[in-house]
Amino acid sequence: MVSYLIRRMALAVVTLVMITGIVYGLARAMPGTPLTIAIGETDPSRKLNPADIERMKKAYGLDKPWYTAYFVWVGNVARGDLGRSISRKQPVARLIGERIGPTLALSGSALLLTWVLSIPLGLYASARSGAVDERAVSFGLYVLYSFPTFVAALFLQIIFAVWLRDTAWELPLFGMRGDGITVESSWLARTTDMARHAILPVICQSYVSLAWYSRFIHANMQEVVRQDYIRTAKAKGAGPWRVLVHHGFRNTLIPLVTLLGLSLPALLGGSVIIEQIFTWPGMGRLFFESIRERDYPTIMGLTFMFSVLTLAGQLVADMLYAWVDPRVSVE
Amino acid sequence: MSSDQTAPMTRSSSPSEAKGFWSEAWRRFRGRKLSMAALGFVLFLVLVATFAPAIAGTKPVVCKYKGTIYFPCLSYFDRSLEPVIFAKDRFRGTYPANLAEKDPESWAIWPLVFQDPYRSVRDNEWPGEPANPARDQGKPSRRNLFGTDQYGVDVFAKMVHGTTVALLVGFVSMGLAGTIGITVGATAGYFGGWVDMLASRLIEVVMCIPTLVLILALVAFVDQPSIWKTMAIIGLTGWTGIARLARAEFLRLRSSEFVMAARAAGAGPLRIMLRHILPNALAPVLVPITFGIASAILIESSLSFLGFGPPPPSVSWGSLLNDARSNLQMWWLVVFPGVAIFLTVLSYNLVGEGLQEATDPRLREARK
Numbered sequence: 001m002v003s004y005l006i007r008r009m010a011l012a013v014v015t016l017v018m019i020t021g022i023v024y025g026l027a028r029a030m031p032g033t034p035l036t037i038a039i040g041e042t043d044p045s046r047k048l049n050p051a052d053i054e055r056m057k058k059a060y061g062l063d064k065p066w067y068t069a070y071f072v073w074v075g076n077v078a079r080g081d082l083g084r085s086i087s088r089k090q091p092v093a094r095l096i097g098e099r100i101g102p103t104l105a106l107s108g109s110a111l112l113l114t115w116v117l118s119i120p121l122g123l124y125a126s127a128r129s130g131a132v133d134e135r136a137v138s139f140g141l142y143v144l145y146s147f148p149t150f151v152a153a154l155f156l157q158i159i160f161a162v163w164l165r166d167t168a169w170e171l172p173l174f175g176m177r178g179d180g181i182t183v184e185s186s187w188l189a190r191t192t193d194m195a196r197h198a199i200l201p202v203i204c205q206s207y208v209s210l211a212w213y214s215r216f217i218h219a220n221m222q223e224v225v226r227q228d229y230i231r232t233a234k235a236k237g238a239g240p241w242r243v244l245v246h247h248g249f250r251n252t253l254i255p256l257v258t259l260l261g262l263s264l265p266a267l268l269g270g271s272v273i274i275e276q277i278f279t280w281p282g283m284g285r286l287f288f289e290s291i292r293e294r295d296y297p298t299i300m301g302l303t304f305m306f307s308v309l310t311l312a313g314q315l316v317a318d319m320l321y322a323w324v325d326p327r328v329s330v331e
Numbered sequence: 332m333s334s335d336q337t338a339p340m341t342r343s344s345s346p347s348e349a350k351g352f353w354s355e356a357w358r359r360f361r362g363r364k365l366s367m368a369a370l371g372f373v374l375f376l377v378l379v380a381t382f383a384p385a386i387a388g389t390k391p392v393v394c395k396y397k398g399t400i401y402f403p404c405l406s407y408f409d410r411s412l413e414p415v416i417f418a419k420d421r422f423r424g425t426y427p428a429n430l431a432e433k434d435p436e437s438w439a440i441w442p443l444v445f446q447d448p449y450r451s452v453r454d455n456e457w458p459g460e461p462a463n464p465a466r467d468q469g470k471p472s473r474r475n476l477f478g479t480d481q482y483g484v485d486v487f488a489k490m491v492h493g494t495t496v497a498l499l500v501g502f503v504s505m506g507l508a509g510t511i512g513i514t515v516g517a518t519a520g521y522f523g524g525w526v527d528m529l530a531s532r533l534i535e536v537v538m539c540i541p542t543l544v545l546i547l548a549l550v551a552f553v554d555q556p557s558i559w560k561t562m563a564i565i566g567l568t569g570w571t572g573i574a575r576l577a578r579a580e581f582l583r584l585r586s587s588e589f590v591m592a593a594r595a596a597g598a599g600p601l602r603i604m605l606r607h608i609l610p611n612a613l614a615p616v617l618v619p620i621t622f623g624i625a626s627a628i629l630i631e632s633s634l635s636f637l638g639f640g641p642p643p644p645s646v647s648w649g650s651l652l653n654d655a656r657s658n659l660q661m662w663w664l665v666v667f668p669g670v671a672i673f674l675t676v677l678s679y680n681l682v683g684e685g686l687q688e689a690t691d692p693r694l695r696e697a698r699k
Contacts, residue, residue, distance in 0.1 A: 272637075
């Protein structure tokens with residue numbers, strides 16, 4: 001077990017170095033530098049003079065070739081320092097810390113909603129397998145699964161922010177906080193305000209995975225109900241629900257548990273498109289902005305975090321798999 | 332090579348039983364109504380893309396001008412196909428009035444809808460018809476079936492001409508991804524050992540980089556974005572799933588008896604991989620390619636939607652949605668392209684699922 005873990009970790013470190021190296025090279029190869037893009041775009045008259053640019057380049061290590069700068073970055077990360085954002089003049093770690101809360105609020109509620117709804121839906125589909133209503137529900141889920149998130153987001157915005165404007169159903173178009181809400185507002189007012197802002201993005205973020213998980217559960221259940229032990233359970237007189245939930249569903253938990261591990265990066269990484277549409281101040285949006293601003297330290301910090309999470313998620317999934325299924329051994 | 336094919340001795344008693352794998356799969360695919368409908372929709376899109384200039388445009392499909400027959404509509408496919416004479420006679424893209432004025436003898440067959448995907452139609456450009464409404468006035472109407480955008484450009488014409496992009500994105504990028512994926516997967520699976528080790532690491536690295544991250548970085552990396560570069564980028568990033576499946580199939584098949592027989596007959600590795608294993612591994616690999624087409628269309632439209640698409644003259648459904656973001660009260664800018672993207676993605680997913688059910692023997696047995 002320990003030797004397996006060590007081997008996996010060593011491989012993960014190699015992968016991590018390769019990923020960050022590629023992204024660093026790509027980031028540096030993008031046209032423009034953080035100095036020219038950030039300042040030149042906002043205000044052309046405030047363009048820096050060449051001497052200043054040289055001085056700042058030196059300060060940020062941009063005068064070195066990318067591979068040298070990359071090793072400097074690796075050394076800093078190994079010492080626990082993600083560097084300072086060039087365009088925002090703040091430590092990258094603090095930037096990530098600021099953005100991780102909103103992303104977690106969004107994706108956490110989306111994940112919760114997905115699980116709470118998809119398990120009953122999947123079980124319902126399995127119980128009614130083949131019936132007309134099940135086929136309708138399954139097809140509906142399939143349609144939902146193919147519905148592009150950004151189209152859904154625009155539809156929802158039109159309905160709730162334009163057509164239902166000035167009604168009780170109106171929902172905010174974007175952002176995380178309303179105008180009248182300040183730090184002094186009561187806890188209740190702040191929470192309801194944020195919840196109202198979060199409704200549309202949460203719906204957009206959860207419906208695809210909801211459809212996917214329900215179909216996944218249904219497909220797995222179809223496999224399970226053909227097993228001999230299900231027939232045995234029926235034969236000994238267990239009720240249909242008991243057979244379905246107690247005997248059947250418990251055995252579909254195994255693949256479901258590994259999915260939980262694989263959803264780890266999405267949980268903290270956020271969704272670029274949804275956060276961009278609803279201008280939600282989360283990780284995905286930070287990444288999008290940092291690419292636009294050519295803010296290398298932030299791009300790298302986020303890439304590093306995403307990759308660590310993805311690799312950790314895979315490892316956790318494998319470990320969980322071995323843990324819930326005694327037939328599987330990690331060795 | 333006939334020596335490595337099993338002769339159909341015992342089974343050929345009735346010819347209908349000796350059907351090949353693919354005709355059998357096609358028969359099963361035809362049995363799925365939804366997948367067939369989806370395939371029909373894809374074919375419909377192919378037709379729309381092919382005949383786009385004849386469906387919506389401001390240039391005649393065919394016209395006779397000063398004694399010669401011309402096809403000015405072809406210039407929608409490529410600028411250089413515009414007959415030189417019209418430039419010389421200073422038509423400036425306005426055909427109806429100029430044709431009648433400069434050659435009273437001329438005749439022309441016009442596209443079904445007289446609207447241009449690149450510009451607004453001017454007042455009286457088509458005799459007796461007013462100009463397109465601009466800004467938020469362009470509700471869908473008889474003249475503008477899907478409305479007009481904020482500059483007065485007809486949305487229907489834009490969508491008809493954008494079909495080409497939507498289709499090409501899927502085919503080109505997945506053609507590229509399929510080629511890379513099968514090559515990497517086949518090499519890894521067939522040779523095994525350190526080759527497999529290296530290839531698997533490469534697959535893992537590309538898989539671990541979040542797709543959008545990689546794509547956004549690559550999009551920023553190319554200097555002048557064009558639709559072909561976008562396709563190449565989607566293809567270059569989307570091959571990992573295909574490679575994994577191809578690797579598994581080649582790994583499974585390389586130790587099978589027919590491969591051993593081929594090797595004994597003296598076939599080289601390339602020949603074994605291409606002629607013997609690939610045809611047997613193709614069906615499972617085609618399924619992720621079909622799903623990949625759906626996701627390629629999604630990625631392209633979300634890139635255009637985020638403003639990273641090809642620059643203005645080229646039309647894509649996603650860029651229409653991008654226009655809609657700042658004009659949400661113009662619902663027709665969202666509904667029509669949105670539904671088009673959705674239906675296309677749904678169709679490819681349904682085709683992919685039909686393909687999966689038709690070619691995967693395990694699923695077939697499970698149905699019984």
